[in-house]
Amino acid sequence: MTEKKVKIQYYRSAIGFNEKQKLIVKGLGFNKLNATREVVDTPAIRGMIAKVPHLVRIVK
Numbered sequence: 660m661t662e663k664k665v666k667i668q669y670y671r672s673a674i675g676f677n678e679k680q681k682l683i684v685k686g687l688g689f690n691k692l693n694a695t696r697e698v699v700d701t702p703a704i705r706g707m708i709a710k711v712p713h714l715v716r717i718v719k
Contacts, residue, residue, distance in 0.1 A: 686707060
């Protein structure tokens with residue numbers, strides 16, 4: 660059984676945004692700008708992406 664994955668990129672700095680949004684970016688596994696990660700596509704991950712759409716993008 661294969662898990663569905665989603666590829667996301669951290670493309671804009673979280674400086675100047677509130678602490679909650681910084682923690683969401685860290686929770687997605689990012690620590691450097693322009694980093695790309697492939698994570699399991701779950702409702703929790705989709706919710707985190709939806710909270711910071713101005714900082715991360717889904718890469719095709």
